[in-house]
Amino acid sequence: MKKLISLLFLLPILISAQHEETIKKIYDESLSNGHVYENLRYLCKEIGNRLSGSPEAAAAVEYTKQLMESYGFDTVYLQPVMVPHWVRGKKEVVRAINSDKHGTFEMNALALGNSVGTGPEGILGDVIEVSGIDEVNELGKKVEGKIVFYNGEMDPTIINTFGAYGGAVIQRSSGASEAAKYGAKAIIIRSVTNRQDDIPHTGSLRYKALINQIPAVAISTNDADKLSAILKEQKLNVYIETHCQILPDVLSYNVIGELRGSEFADEIIAVGGHLDSWDVGEGAHDDGSGCMQAVEAVRLFKTLGIKPKRTLRAVMWMNEENGLRGGQEYARVAKEKGEKHIAALESDSGGFQPLGFSMSGNENQKTKVRAWKDYFLPYRVWDFTQNGGGADIGPLSQQGTLLIGLRPSTQRYFIYHHTPADVFEAVDRRELELGAASMAAMIYLIDREGLN
Amino acid sequence: MKKLISLLFLLPILISAQHEETIKKIYDESLSNGHVYENLRYLCKEIGNRLSGSPEAAAAVEYTKQLMESYGFDTVYLQPVMVPHWVRGKKEVVRAINSDKHGTFEMNALALGNSVGTGPEGILGDVIEVSGIDEVNELGKKVEGKIVFYNGEMDPTIINTFGAYGGAVIQRSSGASEAAKYGAKAIIIRSVTNRQDDIPHTGSLRYKALINQIPAVAISTNDADKLSAILKEQKLNVYIETHCQILPDVLSYNVIGELRGSEFADEIIAVGGHLDSWDVGEGAHDDGSGCMQAVEAVRLFKTLGIKPKRTLRAVMWMNEENGLRGGQEYARVAKEKGEKHIAALESDSGGFQPLGFSMSGNENQKTKVRAWKDYFLPYRVWDFTQNGGGADIGPLSQQGTLLIGLRPSTQRYFIYHHTPADVFEAVDRRELELGAASMAAMIYLIDREGLN
Numbered sequence: 001m002k003k004l005i006s007l008l009f010l011l012p013i014l015i016s017a018q019h020e021e022t023i024k025k026i027y028d029e030s031l032s033n034g035h036v037y038e039n040l041r042y043l044c045k046e047i048g049n050r051l052s053g054s055p056e057a058a059a060a061v062e063y064t065k066q067l068m069e070s071y072g073f074d075t076v077y078l079q080p081v082m083v084p085h086w087v088r089g090k091k092e093v094v095r096a097i098n099s100d101k102h103g104t105f106e107m108n109a110l111a112l113g114n115s116v117g118t119g120p121e122g123i124l125g126d127v128i129e130v131s132g133i134d135e136v137n138e139l140g141k142k143v144e145g146k147i148v149f150y151n152g153e154m155d156p157t158i159i160n161t162f163g164a165y166g167g168a169v170i171q172r173s174s175g176a177s178e179a180a181k182y183g184a185k186a187i188i189i190r191s192v193t194n195r196q197d198d199i200p201h202t203g204s205l206r207y208k209a210l211i212n213q214i215p216a217v218a219i220s221t222n223d224a225d226k227l228s229a230i231l232k233e234q235k236l237n238v239y240i241e242t243h244c245q246i247l248p249d250v251l252s253y254n255v256i257g258e259l260r261g262s263e264f265a266d267e268i269i270a271v272g273g274h275l276d277s278w279d280v281g282e283g284a285h286d287d288g289s290g291c292m293q294a295v296e297a298v299r300l301f302k303t304l305g306i307k308p309k310r311t312l313r314a315v316m317w318m319n320e321e322n323g324l325r326g327g328q329e330y331a332r333v334a335k336e337k338g339e340k341h342i343a344a345l346e347s348d349s350g351g352f353q354p355l356g357f358s359m360s361g362n363e364n365q366k367t368k369v370r371a372w373k374d375y376f377l378p379y380r381v382w383d384f385t386q387n388g389g390g391a392d393i394g395p396l397s398q399q400g401t402l403l404i405g406l407r408p409s410t411q412r413y414f415i416y417h418h419t420p421a422d423v424f425e426a427v428d429r430r431e432l433e434l435g436a437a438s439m440a441a442m443i444y445l446i447d448r449e450g451l452n
Numbered sequence: 453m454k455k456l457i458s459l460l461f462l463l464p465i466l467i468s469a470q471h472e473e474t475i476k477k478i479y480d481e482s483l484s485n486g487h488v489y490e491n492l493r494y495l496c497k498e499i500g501n502r503l504s505g506s507p508e509a510a511a512a513v514e515y516t517k518q519l520m521e522s523y524g525f526d527t528v529y530l531q532p533v534m535v536p537h538w539v540r541g542k543k544e545v546v547r548a549i550n551s552d553k554h555g556t557f558e559m560n561a562l563a564l565g566n567s568v569g570t571g572p573e574g575i576l577g578d579v580i581e582v583s584g585i586d587e588v589n590e591l592g593k594k595v596e597g598k599i600v601f602y603n604g605e606m607d608p609t610i611i612n613t614f615g616a617y618g619g620a621v622i623q624r625s626s627g628a629s630e631a632a633k634y635g636a637k638a639i640i641i642r643s644v645t646n647r648q649d650d651i652p653h654t655g656s657l658r659y660k661a662l663i664n665q666i667p668a669v670a671i672s673t674n675d676a677d678k679l680s681a682i683l684k685e686q687k688l689n690v691y692i693e694t695h696c697q698i699l700p701d702v703l704s705y706n707v708i709g710e711l712r713g714s715e716f717a718d719e720i721i722a723v724g725g726h727l728d729s730w731d732v733g734e735g736a737h738d739d740g741s742g743c744m745q746a747v748e749a750v751r752l753f754k755t756l757g758i759k760p761k762r763t764l765r766a767v768m769w770m771n772e773e774n775g776l777r778g779g780q781e782y783a784r785v786a787k788e789k790g791e792k793h794i795a796a797l798e799s800d801s802g803g804f805q806p807l808g809f810s811m812s813g814n815e816n817q818k819t820k821v822r823a824w825k826d827y828f829l830p831y832r833v834w835d836f837t838q839n840g841g842g843a844d845i846g847p848l849s850q851q852g853t854l855l856i857g858l859r860p861s862t863q864r865y866f867i868y869h870h871t872p873a874d875v876f877e878a879v880d881r882r883e884l885e886l887g888a889a890s891m892a893a894m895i896y897l898i899d900r901e902g903l904n
Binding site for chain 1: 479480483484608609611613646805807830831832834835861863867880881882883886
């Protein structure tokens with residue numbers, strides 16, 4: 001009897017030591033011989049930005065497919081999906097005409113994604129500044145014929161910058177239609193960032209049905225401050241010229257690479273990021289990092305000879321930025337085929353130092369994952385308290401899949417987000433490697449322990 | 453009786469809510485209206501690097517004194533201290549002479565701090581590569597007349613990069629004397645960094661008494677790899693020319709600014725960093741950040757009208773990099789005057805996102821501070837498990853002072869450490885501000901709660 005008790009006590013400890021050891025191998029390999037940084041370099045420097053429907057997006061599909069084939073994943077395939085095809089066209093002009101102090105001057109601007117263009121004739125109008133959508137509703141018909149300038153800021157006191165982003169981004173996503181319903185002719189928004197600089201931030205808007213679609217641009221925070229200061233002194237005319245167009249949908253793909261499970265092959269663990277990016281910069285943090293980390297996570301299994309019991313899938317979703325078609329199609333096909341996704345892990349918060357994992361799922365699933373926290377503490381990954389998964393994996397939630405988001409440090413993300421500054425050089429090698437290893441360690445534990 | 457129990461239960465909760473509120477004000481002010489970033493800009497861009505004994509070090513003393521005076525601290529004063537005066541002189545030359553493949557080529561090099569120079573005649577010698585001091589001891593007299601090339605690397609698998617630094621830095625600090633005792637004529641070291649690039653990292657060495665003092669230089673990791681590859685193929689002659697000199701000691705100062713305590717003025721809480729830096733780059737992370745954060749921590753009390761019960765001291769210590777004279781003198785004077793330092797908090801690990809505090813002191817003190825962890829969790833400062841304080845506050849430990857180190861993320865530190873790349877632009881505003889607020893919050897709690 002004594003012997004049996006000892007065994008019962010020893011068993012969980014033995015399992016735990018084995019997991020600890022494997023996880024250490026994962027981190028060691030990622031930090032010593034990692035591929036993720038050089039793979040990201042290729043994606044950023046050889047292909048560059050890759051908005052849905054662009055030739056570069058097609059190149060990124062081909063590159064990641066070949067990359068996973070070169071690693072000898074069991075199956076690598078493309079999942080077709082029709083995506084929107086918005087093009088920016090010729091460089092935007094946002095020009096103040098009649099400033100007493102500054103005369104005529106140009107602002108650093110980017111048209112918002114999905115927005116209509118002014119065409120070559122441009123739009124000229126009086127500018128009226130508002131702090132947000134509430135103020136537009138208060139002003140009502142007073143914005144008619146005007147260019148509405150949304151100057152709401154991200155709240156710097158919110159420590160998780162994504163929280164502050166969530167508070168400010170509504171003027172970008174909904175501001176155009178909210179102003180158009182009172183007859184505004186265009187909108188200018190303060191870039192959604194917590195930094196004071198000359199860099200404009202693009203990002204998508206959504207036009208509401210049955211409301212006039214008006215042009216929309218973002219200007220840099222320095223320009224927004226300048227514009228606001230002038231508007232306190234005088235009426236100001238601004239000229240906007242954008243050449244954006246929405247072209248017919250284009251055939252594109254989610255890129256999928258699989259290691260087949262040895263015991264429970266029908267249980268799928270997906271790990272990924274989105275392959276598309278905005279059409280400026282190189283989509284390095286958003287979300288080249290997440291894609292290359294997902295491929296690396298699965299490569300680490302291959303290289304270290306860790307045979308998964310369940311089926312691991314690295315997925316590069318297409319079209320997160322301006323449609324989410326890839327994520328939706330992936331979930332639709334999964335349901336249609338009767339695939340069972342037990343978990344989906346997304347990295348889409350930049351390639352910064354990983355600090356935790358957020359989750360969206362039932363309490364049993366979350367409790368099980370939270371119990372693994374001690375495996376991650378040696379790697380400084382400590383926060384398992386937050387809610388949420390990721391945009392692309394969101395559509396899987398209806399299938400009972402546990403959604404997990406890699407949560408890196410958020411302090412520097414909005415320097416780069418949706419800007420020309422989101423380039424390879426903005427990503428730190430060790431931080432990126434720690435993220436890839438953390439993802440591999442998480443899918444390893446799910447693979448070994450399951451989620452029941 | 454019932455009433456009394458309720459009160460007893462309520463009391464600690466009320467106190468806690470007040471602390472929470474004050475700490476939130478501290479972080480809000482730092483993130484919304486912080487001065488630390490602009491103050492660091494001045495120190496880096498207007499003054500620049502500031503090795504002990506240099507005119508720039510004197511400028512930094514004057515600047516920080518005036519800065520604290522401008523904030524209306526109760527007392528601002530200079531504490532005299534004699535410091536070593538090492539000068540680099542003319543740019544180093546480290547040149548490979550007879551590579552079959554590359555011919556003659558220059559390496560990116562910096563003389564090590566405190567090292568002697570070769571003089572204009574230089575030193576020419578055969579290079580012998582070793583992985584560390586152990587190998588020098590094995591080789592013994594075989595290194596006689598040679599240039600010893602220490603090529604030990606930082607271990608990338610150690611998550612806290614300071615741990616990996618500690619393992620590799622001994623070849624920089626002790627390598628020269630260890631090689632000289634067998635008759636080596638100079639040493640070259642692989643820069644102590646975990647990055648592969650062209651940037652050489654300086655830093656101090658210590659010559660052992662009664663051993664010949666030989667010149668010592670660091671080369672970039674790319675050059676170290678190149679050198680090592682060539683040495684596998686052929687014998688290689690390298691020419692080294694350095695013009696370093698150790699001049700007579702110079703009068704310098706620790707800079708001290710005080711807010712006097714209202715209840716326990718004789719109990720001192722010191723918070724600081726070191727004002728000197730290496731003579732390359734701008735000493736932005738090392739340790740302009742720590743100095744400006746310490747000033748900001750005390751300014752936050754002034755600005756928010758938080759009256760300290762105990763005496764708060766912002767201290768900018770001089771000469772951490774190549775002598776530690778400032779830290780030693782500060783502790784000596786404190787002892788001589790019978791000052792009672794209950795705690796000293798140093799920020800000298802870069803201006804990165806703060807993740808925790810390390811401590812060195814007795815168990816009672818540490819337990820008390822650890823109990824405050826929940827106040828910091830909303831600000832993502834979570835790790836109170838590590839040991840250690842800081843170099844400059846180290847000499848206070850003999851007086852029973854609790855030593856505390858701000859522990860930011862360490863992943864990016866050794867990109868910049870002791871290099872021309874340690875410039876203002878390498879510091880992130882929000883990360884720096886979070887660190888300053890975390891320091892202010894910690895000294896606030898010590899001030900209010902004491903450490904008994």
